Amino acid sequence: MAVCARLCGVGQAGGCRRRAPVEEEEEEEVRAEEAPRSLLQLPPEILVEIFSCLPGTQLPLLALVCRKFRQILSTDTIWRRRCRTEYGVHENLRKMEVTGVSCREVYVKLLHQYRDILGLWQPDLGPYGGLLNVVVDGLFIIGWMYLPPHDPHVDEPMRLKPVFRIHLMEKKTATVECMYGPKGPHNGQIQMAKKNEFCTNCLQTDYHRMSGGRQEEFRTWLRDDLGRTLDDIFHEHMQELILMKFIYICQYDNCLTYRRIYHPPSRPDDLVKPGFFKGTYGSHGLEIVMLSFHGMTAKATKITGDPNVPAGQPTLEVDLTRPMRLPSIEQLRNFSELSRLVLDIRDLISREQRLAGGVEDAGSSSRAEPAQAPSPVASVEESAANGPDASENGEQQPQDLQAFVLPEEVMARNGEYPRSCRVCFYGTGLIAGHGFSSPERTPGLFILFDDNRFGFIWLELKSFSLYSRMKDKFQNSQPPSPEAFDEMLRAMQLWTT
Structure with missing residues (x-):
């Protein structure tokens, strides 16, 4: 009634000439003025702060709500924060105003567009x-x-x-x-x-x-x-x-x-952190590979290639269920001894595959269940515990390392390879003739030196490849899902074949 007295010019005793519904509406407006309840009634500086926290892709929709929102969204402070938050632009964007380019234009015409x-x-x-x-x-x-x-x-x-x-x-x-x-x-x-x-x-x-x-x-x-x-x-x-x-x-x-490629996804039980490595490939020089893990298999896929094995092909495949104990340094220098150890594992795998195939063909219901595959981390610890603990000069190695040296007949373009390693696994390498003719997988030895280096001995080629991690930080490179990464790997093999 106090509102009615003010608007109608009469007091409570004289009665009110306004209808009740109108009075209620006026009272609501007064309450709204006293305690703003909608975004429209907030001060502009508060709206600027709120809009600055929203993704830039949603701001054009806000501009369609009303004229006030559209005017506030012309404030460059909002777009400056979006440039920094979403795209990491840390330059002094205020300097751009001198050239007549606003932060909103940087966001809309450059960053968002591309x-x-x-x-x-x-x-x-x-x-x-x-x-x-x-x-x-x-x-x-x-x-x-x-x-x-x-x-x-x-x-x-x-x-x-x-x-x-x-x-x-x-x-x-x-x-x-x-x-x-x-x-x-x-x-x-x-x-x-x-x-x-x-x-x-x-x-x-x-x-x-x-x-x-x-x-x-x-x-x-x-x-x-x-x-x-x-x-x-x-x-x-x-x-x-x-x-x-x-x-x-x-x-x-x-x-x-x-064509887009992704950084390989990482899991807690991976042998090392997956990523991109650079490695030696005989007369072809240095090439880039991508190390990724797929259950109990590790793959090194070529990002750069050569006329023999093109980019996109899985140059290395490592069986993480087959750790290898290295012999003594003197035995390791003998290529025949190393070759025997690797080929023995290859023959064992072949026998197991033939046996599994024969049981399947017979349709026997008494087929034994496959053994649970060990964790690659456990394989590292077991292999390190059983490996030699003395270096070439008799000094004690740390408990988690094995002494390592290349066999004398193995060619290495870089003689500065590590002289100790964490663990070794049986693996295969992809070789082919010129033009990727007659490709085949041949046995070899995968050597994990540390978190950032690994190597591979190609038995048939009698050569050694050393790989070192690329430590660059790649943004906007994570796959949307593990399935998307696997699909990308399959597509990469088709790009060059």
């Missing part, structure tokens, strides 16, 4: 493959190609080469630039071909030209990208030289396709 290409990719370069990491780098989106260190320095860091970059030019749309060639950045294009696949195209290939012509360009590509020379190639198949020349032309002068 969000689908962030992460890890493999280029379609025939058998050679590769590893591309697309990241937000300051106020740019840059595609970095990862190149292995020069052979045989496997423990050195990766070499990074920018392939393309995307940025905003004032208030225009995002600009794509090709970064290849000696003349600096120039116009390029990026197209999302389909889900988990995109293409790049250079629009000014004259920027790739060198004064010495194609021959100088090709030599530079071999030296900088592959760490090889023409003399190295001439000592191998001429077909490889022709193939590499074709790939070079396709890589930089035509549209190049990239």
